[in-house]
Amino acid sequence: MKITRRGFAFGTMTVLALAGAGTAFGQDDTAATIGISIPAATHGWTGGLNYHTERTVAAMQQAFPSLRFLVTTASDASKQANDVEDMVAQGIDALVILPFESDPLTAPVKAAKAKGVFITSVDRGLAEEGIEDLYVGGNNPQYGVVAAGYFKEKLPQGGKIVVMRGIPTAIDNIRIEAFEKALEGSGVEILDMQYANWNPDKGFEVMQDYLVRFPKIDGVWAGDDDAALGAKAAIEQSGRQEEMALLGGSGMNRVIKLIMDGNGGFDADIFYPPTLIIPAIELTAMKYATQAPIHGQYVLDSPLITRDNAAGYYFPDSPY
Amino acid sequence: MKITRRGFAFGTMTVLALAGAGTAFGQDDTAATIGISIPAATHGWTGGLNYHTERTVAAMQQAFPSLRFLVTTASDASKQANDVEDMVAQGIDALVILPFESDPLTAPVKAAKAKGVFITSVDRGLAEEGIEDLYVGGNNPQYGVVAAGYFKEKLPQGGKIVVMRGIPTAIDNIRIEAFEKALEGSGVEILDMQYANWNPDKGFEVMQDYLVRFPKIDGVWAGDDDAALGAKAAIEQSGRQEEMALLGGSGMNRVIKLIMDGNGGFDADIFYPPTLIIPAIELTAMKYATQAPIHGQYVLDSPLITRDNAAGYYFPDSPY
Numbered sequence: 001m002k003i004t005r006r007g008f009a010f011g012t013m014t015v016l017a018l019a020g021a022g023t024a025f026g027q028d029d030t031a032a033t034i035g036i037s038i039p040a041a042t043h044g045w046t047g048g049l050n051y052h053t054e055r056t057v058a059a060m061q062q063a064f065p066s067l068r069f070l071v072t073t074a075s076d077a078s079k080q081a082n083d084v085e086d087m088v089a090q091g092i093d094a095l096v097i098l099p100f101e102s103d104p105l106t107a108p109v110k111a112a113k114a115k116g117v118f119i120t121s122v123d124r125g126l127a128e129e130g131i132e133d134l135y136v137g138g139n140n141p142q143y144g145v146v147a148a149g150y151f152k153e154k155l156p157q158g159g160k161i162v163v164m165r166g167i168p169t170a171i172d173n174i175r176i177e178a179f180e181k182a183l184e185g186s187g188v189e190i191l192d193m194q195y196a197n198w199n200p201d202k203g204f205e206v207m208q209d210y211l212v213r214f215p216k217i218d219g220v221w222a223g224d225d226d227a228a229l230g231a232k233a234a235i236e237q238s239g240r241q242e243e244m245a246l247l248g249g250s251g252m253n254r255v256i257k258l259i260m261d262g263n264g265g266f267d268a269d270i271f272y273p274p275t276l277i278i279p280a281i282e283l284t285a286m287k288y289a290t291q292a293p294i295h296g297q298y299v300l301d302s303p304l305i306t307r308d309n310a311a312g313y314y315f316p317d318s319p320y
Numbered sequence: 321m322k323i324t325r326r327g328f329a330f331g332t333m334t335v336l337a338l339a340g341a342g343t344a345f346g347q348d349d350t351a352a353t354i355g356i357s358i359p360a361a362t363h364g365w366t367g368g369l370n371y372h373t374e375r376t377v378a379a380m381q382q383a384f385p386s387l388r389f390l391v392t393t394a395s396d397a398s399k400q401a402n403d404v405e406d407m408v409a410q411g412i413d414a415l416v417i418l419p420f421e422s423d424p425l426t427a428p429v430k431a432a433k434a435k436g437v438f439i440t441s442v443d444r445g446l447a448e449e450g451i452e453d454l455y456v457g458g459n460n461p462q463y464g465v466v467a468a469g470y471f472k473e474k475l476p477q478g479g480k481i482v483v484m485r486g487i488p489t490a491i492d493n494i495r496i497e498a499f500e501k502a503l504e505g506s507g508v509e510i511l512d513m514q515y516a517n518w519n520p521d522k523g524f525e526v527m528q529d530y531l532v533r534f535p536k537i538d539g540v541w542a543g544d545d546d547a548a549l550g551a552k553a554a555i556e557q558s559g560r561q562e563e564m565a566l567l568g569g570s571g572m573n574r575v576i577k578l579i580m581d582g583n584g585g586f587d588a589d590i591f592y593p594p595t596l597i598i599p600a601i602e603l604t605a606m607k608y609a610t611q612a613p614i615h616g617q618y619v620l621d622s623p624l625i626t627r628d629n630a631a632g633y634y635f636p637d638s639p640y
Contacts, residue, residue, distance in 0.1 A: 059610045063383035139616070271613065278612040279603060290379045292598040293591065293633060296459070296620035303615055313613060 031066040032288035035087035035117075036281065037097045040075040041319070044226055044252060048274035048320025049098065056281045064289035077104040084108040094118035094284050098277065102127040118287065122280045136280040136298045138272045140171050143302040144178030146270050147247060150304060151188050151219050154245045158187020159218030162210045164196035164203060164227050175223070191217070196227040203230025211238045219245045225252035225269065232265050241265060251275075251305060253318050260310045269305040271313060274320060276300050351386040352608035355407035355437075356601065357417045360395040361639070364546055364572060368594035368640025369418065376601045384609035397424040404428040414438035414604050418597065422447045438607065442600045456600040456618045458592045460491050463622040464498030466590050467567060470624060471508050471539050474565045478507020479538030482530045484516035484523060484547050495543070511537070516547040523550025531558045539565045545572035545589065552585045561585060571595075571625060573638050580630045589625040591633060594640060596620050 036057065041050040050073060057069045070087050074080035077100040085108055087095065095117050099105035106127040113119050113131055121132040151161055163179070166172040180190070191214055196202040203222055210217065211234060220235070222228035228248025235241050246265060248255055251273040258264030279298060286292045305313050356377065361370040370393060377389045390407050394400035397420040405428055407415065415437050419425040426447040433439050433451055441452040471481055483499070486492040496513070503510070511534055516522040523542055530537065531554060540555070542548035548568025555561050568575055569590040578584030599618060606612045625633050 056610060056612075063609075271615075273613065275613050278610065279606075279614055282602070282606050282610070282612060283599060286599075286602050289383075290376060290598065290602065291635070292376075292602060293593065293595050293620070294599055295591075295623055296618060298616060298618040300613070300616040315611070 031068060032093040033068040033070065033091060034094045034096065034281075034284055034288070035070045035072070035084075035090075035092035037072050037074065037080055037083050037087070037095065038277065039080070039098065039100050040073040042075055044320045045250065045274050048253070048315075048318050049277055051315075051318045051320070052275050052277050053281065056278045060281060060285040060289075064285060067285055067289060074100060077101045081105060081108045084112055088112045088115055088117060092117055093288065094120065096120040096122065096277075096280050096284050098122040098280075099124050099126060106131070118284070120280050120284045122277055133295050134280070134283060134298065135296075136276055136283070136300070138276055138300050139302045140174040140272075141178040143249060143270055143272055144175040144180075145182045146302055146304050147175075147221050147223075147249065148179050148182030148186070148188075150247050150268055150270075151221065151245070152183070152186045155186075155188050155218055158189065160189050160191050160214070160216060161219035161221060162191050162207075162214065162217055163193040164206055164220075164222045164224075164231065165193055166195070166198045166223050166227075168195060172223075179221070188219070196222065196224075196230070198224040198226050200226045200230035200233075203227030204234045205230075207231040207234035208237075211235070211240065217244045220247070222246065222248045224249050225255045228255065228266070236265070251313050252320055253315055256305065256310050256314045257316075259305060259307055260314060262307055267306065269310075269313075270302050271300075271305055272302050273313070275315075351388060352413040353388040353390065353411060354601075354604055354608070355390045355392070355404075355410075355412035355415045357392045357394065357400055357403050357407070357415065358597065359400070359418065359420050360393040362395055364640045365570065365594050368573070368635075368638050369597055371635075371638045371640070372595050372597050373601065376598045380601060380605040380609075384605060387605055387609060394420060397421045401425060401428045404432055408432045408435055408437060412437055413608065414440065416440040416442065416597075416600050416604050418442040418600075419444050419446060426451070438604070440600050440604045442597055453615050454600070454603060454618065455616075456596055456603070456620070458596055458620050459622045460494040460592075461498040463569060463590055463592055464495040464500075465502045466622055466624050467495075467541050467543075467569060468499050468502030468506070468508075470567050470588055470590075471541065471565070472503070472506045475506075475508050475538055478509065480509050480511050480534070480536060481539035481541060482511050482527075482534065482537055483513040484526055484540075484542045484544075484551065485513055486515070486518045486543050486547075488515065492543075499541070508539075516542065516544075516550070518544040518546050520546045520550035520553075523547030524554045525550075527551040527554035528557075531555070531560065537564045540567070542566065542568045544569050545575045548575065548586070556585070571633050572640050573635055576625060576630050576634045577636075579625060579627055580634060582627055587626065589630075589633075590622050591620075591625055592622050593633070595635075 039046045041047040072083035080100045110131050119132040120134040122136045194206045196206045222231045225248035249270040251271045255266050255269050258266045283294045287294050359366045361367040392403035400420045430451050439452040440454040442456045514526045516526045542551045545568035571591045571593040575586050575589050578586045603614045607614050
């Protein structure tokens with residue numbers, strides 16, 4: 001269940017390209033420098049985030065040679081705050097940031113904004129409203145509603161399910177509240193909810209406990225694909241895989257592949273992927289490459305992934 | 321006040337490029353065909369819409385040679401419905417549509433969706449929820465709130481303003497309600513609101529009436545730049561331009577230029593521009609060019625445009 005990182009070219013800070021002014025594209029002849037600051041690839045989801053950042057920057061660089069990209073990765077918030085300050089000192093025009101944590105990054109990003117840097121914030125948001133020019137994030141209430149819809153369809157006569165919560169965060173609360181609300185009146189009953197921290201080992205452990213305690217389980221929502229892979233291992237050890245439907249969430253490559261192959265313990269997933277960095281980078285790049293006004297909020301859907309549409313969500317080279 | 325259309329290459333349907341498979345870009349080797357269906361350039365805003373569609377398609381074509389674009393323009397809803405059916409018959413992979421009207425386009429777009437076409441709907445929306453994969457639109461409540469903020473700042477001690485409404489539509493209602501609500505308690509009093517239909521001649525006429533009826537006017541919100549240019553002419557005829565602040569809305573090029581020059585009767589505008597077609601086309605193009613999952617809702621802000629930021633909203637070659 002270990003994720004192997006691809007060999008990234010990124011160091012602490014990597015200048016991906018510097019094009020001459022003569023290669024400028026479209027109406028806007030000014031080359032712009034876009035700084036990108038993301039968490040380092042320390043686990044699955046952030047591994048995917050780094051992968052998609054790398055390939056998107058490469059694609060934008062090829063498509064729009066007048067743009068210059070600086071990419072920094074940080075394994076903690078204070079490193080990330082320093083990265084932002086360094087990039088501002090280097091004269092970036094725009095900053096695309098997925099904050100490690102909201103609070104410690106708010107002041108450095110606000111300072112960047114005050115110096116005229118265009119701010120694109122991704123996923124976790126900043127602790128103060130109105131700093132970013134463009135926000136790109138997922139749809140967490142929908143994530144819970146889509147999960148509930150899966151179990152309502154699997155169990156039209158009702159049934160008993162167990163749930164794993166994630167890391168205790170605002171995002172987890174929003175998802176779980178929406179999930180419970182969407183199940184109301186459906187006859188689908190939640191036997192128990194324990195924290196599995198979006199983690200495979202913890203998912204395995206929580207599932208073992210559920211299997212001992214509950215003689216009949218119709219469904220498992222593990223909340224996340226890492227936890228779901230742990231739960232899957234526990235269920236298979238118990239030999240009870242025919243008894244229950246298992247759903248994770250977030251669109252891990254390995255789970256998508258299992259859905260596509262149709263014989264791996266999963267028939268669906270919910271999309272909340274590290275690919276949300278892609279439109280964040282692309283829209284910011286095109287602000288400069290094609291003079292596109294892009295202030296606003298971009299909220300990506302979290303649709304259900306099934307065998308029918310799985311190919312569109314599959315990235316064979318991604319670590320996640 | 322007449323808008324001269326640029327000489328568009330677009331006919332009823334124009335194939336903008338057809339690249340060989342050998343020039344495919346990025347991970348996805350399959351060239352995709354993107355159909356674009358927009359209203360014809362019959363007045364200012366749609367003139368701008370056509371202009372930005374043309375330049376964005378050209379930019380995407382240059383950046384991503386493996387994509388093929390079909391662009392259709394329609395001067396009524398039934399023509400547009402036919403265009404959609406024609407493009408589906410030609411095998412488009414995706415459709416970017418700004419519906420002429422919501423109701424008559426809903427069935428043809430739904431039929432396209434049923435055939436597997438990815439649907440990006442822009443601005444006016446469809447009459448039924450859940451058809452489009454990506455929605456790109458403006459922020460109409462914010463439009464009203466930003467207008468109110470302008471007058472609250474101009475008239476910190478309160479004052480008397482007159483308002484012009486647009487064409488009676490849901491969008492106009494949303495804007496005006498948000499405007500009135502945001503003014504509550506500010507001391508800024510609305511003397512009257514008449515429909516000027518986002519039209520310069522009607523704006524002139526309504527303003528003449530206001531000028532006769534009200535001896536003291538501190539501000540005019542014309543709701544739209546076309547109407548505001550009409551109002552400006554009436555105010556100048558009366559010689560009362562020093563008496564009142566005038567605000568339009570939507571970001572017409574001519575008004576932006578007046579703001580930039582700083583001597584033309586406008587010091588601000590509100591952004592709600594035909595440029596919203598740009599990210600709609602670009603995100604859809606990049607879904608195929610860079611395998612970017614882009615299901616979701618993209619709502620563009622309607623910020624206040626002032627002399628400080630006007631250059632970013634100025635398109636000297638645009639008809640709007």
